Amino acid sequence: MQLSCPAPILRHETVQMAHGAGGRLSQELTQRVFMPHLQNAFLDQLDDQAKFDTVPGRMAFSTDTYVVSPLFFPGGNIGELAVNGTVNDLAVGGAVPMYLSAGFVLEEGLPLAELEEIVRSMAESARKAGVMIVAGDTKVVQKGQCDKIFINTSGVGFVREGVDVSCRNLKPDDAVIVSGTIGDHGMAVMTTREGLSFQSRISSDTAALNGMIHAVLDVVPGVHAMRDPTRGGVAATLNELASSSSVGIELQESSIPVREEVRGAAELLGIDPLTVANEGKLLLIVPEAEAGRVLEVMHAHEYGREAALIGKVVDDHHGMVVMRTPFGSRRIVEMPLGEQLPRIC
Amino acid sequence: MKFIDEYRDPKRALALLEEIRRKAVHEWTIMEICGGQTHSIMRNGIDQLLPPNVHLVHGPGCPVCVTPLETIERALVIASRPGVILTSFGDMLRVPGSSKDLFMARSEGADVRIVFSPLEALQIARDNPDREVVFLAVGFETTAPANAMAVRQAAREGIANFSELVSQVMVPPAMRAILSSPDNRVQGFLAAGHVCAIMGWEEYEPVAEEFGIPVVPAGFEPVDLLAGILKVVEMLESGTAGVENAYGRIVSREGNPEARRVMNEVFEVADRPWRGIGVIPQSGLVLREHYSAFDAEKRFDVGHISPCESPLCRSGEVLQGHLKPSECPAFGRECTPMTPLGATMVSSEGACAAYYKYHRNTTV
Structure with missing residues (x-):
């Protein structure tokens, strides 16, 4: 039997430690997985930084890290979240998102096909949101040192002139508007993770909201505050707003849009949809007189068709969110405590 | 949502309220x-x-709240043993022992997993034959059948690495204890709908007769609860003692005989300490001798445990209806969900937690 000198294996199906070592495999990963999808004039330079022109005025800068499990869930994957999340964090400050960076921590053994699907989704989401991914980095860690893939995205944008949205801007009588049904993302992930199946699948709402936000600001530049209610859900976000502005918020339980299947899953798991994460929803606090116009703009937008007026800002119970039940009683809507725990019986 | 919306219908709820006010x-x-x-x-x-002359006090039916601190300590010690996977319903993880809770044990390296059913814990045991899988089996008659089923199944399949740390309790002995207390103020009961779905209401008839009170199995939605309250009020006003069912769509007099059969096959009745209340005779369930191989208490010798409760916590009085949570001096001060002194402030079903969560400020 004749032994030939074996050539090193260069085409792998899973992520290897060498993919992060800066050598030939790193190059292969860039060429084979990242560049075909993310290619643009900035990345093509293959420099260690992106250089771009700025516009006069204020810039906004934001960063977020994504560790969701499972990586793929109905309605999206970690890549879409990573792009949309940072785009939204910029846009809710009244900024027009421009450029993103993406940092990847990969676990040894992650199938390259999954990585490629995630990168492809990121490219697609960036294109849809009108932003460019202009800088990136990849590290590989040993199996067990991270959960398949962690992604950090940071982004910059310019702040629109004349827009002043802030969590400290809430005024009594302001209207509280939500852009659509709440709890979709968190429930999609939770039901997938727990292997619960329902007659109709719950889909994540992950979406870039900058288009809708700027459509609203075009018509009503005097929006007082905007937030995307991600972790902790609407309950956490409204509590933060009430406390930052030292006002109270009163919600009408019957006005809050919740998808039927999300309600069902939440009932089953003993979880309040108000505390469940959203990834494509917007909370707006606007002067009472502008609420009608804001809703009109939102209803015309694909991510705001089910937008609803859910409550108002009050000069009472400062720092606290209170719910009016359909029975005429009231209760506190609490800041969620921490990890969502399914109940016993 | 079918079977939910009609029981949250404001019109029906307001009509029942009107009826309660009238009666x-x-x-x-x-x-x-x-x-x-x-x-x-x-x-x-x-x-x-409710009208101001109808008062609600809150009962002991929160499994997390009445699980003795000693059981929590035992679980913490077992969880920290090498090779153990401790499984539990989510609520139990945040209940503090003397120095830490199961979440903290997990962060220190213990393998603690949340499951939705004891059968899931059994599956973990099948999948990890080289590990000891312990399920923290707490609860009332509602959880007992499934917990019994897991043990029976483990015995049938010879899954030797599965065991349960059992702290099962039962409602009727607790009702007797409350009614026998010299400080008792309870004049009628809404019985727990889910417990009655398993046990039926037959076993409440002797209690109702002995103490001359109305007992009404009721559900959980606003309309269910108001229908139950109305029935109790009607019986009280007419001086009727006995059991009348207000949860007909779920509860029958006999309950679920198959579930009870499994329970009785695996568990037997024993005295049981209730957290905050003390030992109530014949109020708990323990594994029968035949299944003692699956008893985590016997499998893991953890020595003597004598935990001490906070002297400020008056959850025992809350659980027996002597005290409303907001009447406790520590409520909202030393004791909050972030700094709970007792389990009634930890569990999502604990009365103190419910008061804090929804109505901690008296203006709301």
């Missing part, structure tokens, strides 16, 4: 047994809507 002439104190009912009452503000 309730005297001053009455009613206890809802189940923590799930307490939670729903507070969430929907039903206590605010």
Whole structure:
């Protein structure tokens, strides 16, 4: 039997430690997985930084890290979240998102096909949101040192002139508007993770909201505050707003849009949809007189068709969110405590 | 949502409230047994809507709240043993022992996993034959059949690495204890709908007769609860003792005989300490001798444990309806969900947690 000198294996199906070592495999990963999808004039330079022109005025800068499990869930994957999340964090400050960076921590053994699907989704989401991914980095860690893939995205944008949205801007009588049904993302992930199946699948709402936000600001530049209610859900976000502005918020339980299947899953798991994460929803606090116009703009937008007026800002119970039940009683809507725990019986 | 929306219908709820207002002439104190009912009452503000002469006090029916601290300590010690996977319903993880809770044990390296069913824990045991899988089996008659089933299944399949740390309790002995107390103020009960779905209401008939009180199995939605309260009020006003069912769509007199059969096959009745209350005779379930190989208490010798409770915590009085959570001096001060002194402030079904969560500020 004749032994030939074996050539090193260069085409792998899973992520290897060498993919992060800066050598030939790193190059292969860039060429084979990242560049075909993310290619643009900035990345093509293959420099260690992106250089771009700025516009006069204020810039906004934001960063977020994504560790969701499972990586793929109905309605999206970690890549879409990573792009949309940072785009939204910029846009809710009244900024027009421009450029993103993406940092990847990969676990040894992650199938390259999954990585490629995630990168492809990121490219697609960036294109849809009108932003460019202009800088990136990849590290590989040993199996067990991270959960398949962690992604950090940071982004910059310019702040629109004349827009002043802030969590400290809430005024009594302001209207509280939500852009659509709440709890979709968190429930999609939770039901997938727990292997619960329902007659109709719950889909994540992950979406870039900058288009809708700027459509609203075009018509009503005097929006007082905007937030995307991600972790902790609407309950956490409204509590933060009430406390930052030292006002109270009163919600009408019957006005809050919740998808039927999300309600069902939440009932089953003993979880309040108000505390469940959203990834494509917007909370707006606007002067009472502008609420009608804001809703009109939102209803015309694909991510705001089910937008609803859910409550108002009050000069009472400062720092606290209170719910009016359909029975005429009231209760506190609490800041969620921490990890969502399914109940016993 | 079918089977939910019609029981949250404001029109039906308001009509029932009107009826309660009309019927309730005297001053009455009613206890809802189940923590799930307490939670729903507070969430929907039903206590605010009742006429001022109908008082609700909150019962001991929160499994997390009445699980003795000693069981929590035992679970913490077992969880920290090498090779152990401790499984539990999520609520139990946040209940503090003397120095830490199971979440903290997990962060220190213990393998603690949340499951939705004991059968899931059994599956973990099948999948990890080289590990000891322990399920923290707490609860009332509602969880007992499934917990029994897991043990029976483990015995049938010879899954030797599975065991349960059992802290099962039962409702009727607790009702007797409450009614026998010299400080008792409870005049009628809403019985826990889910417990009655398993046990039926037959076993409440002797209690109702002995103490001359109304007992009404009720559900959890606003309309269910109000229908139950109305029935208790009607019985109180007419001086009727006995059991009348207000949860007909779920509960029958006999309950679920198959579930009870499994329970009785695997468990037997024993004295049991209730956290905050003390030992109630014949109020708990323990594994029968035949299944003692699956008893985690016997499998893991953890030595003597004598934990001490906070002297400020008056959860025992809350659980027996002697004290409303907001009447406890520590409520909202030393004791909050972030710094709980007792389990009634930890569990989502605990009365103190429900008060804090929905109505901690008296202006709301």
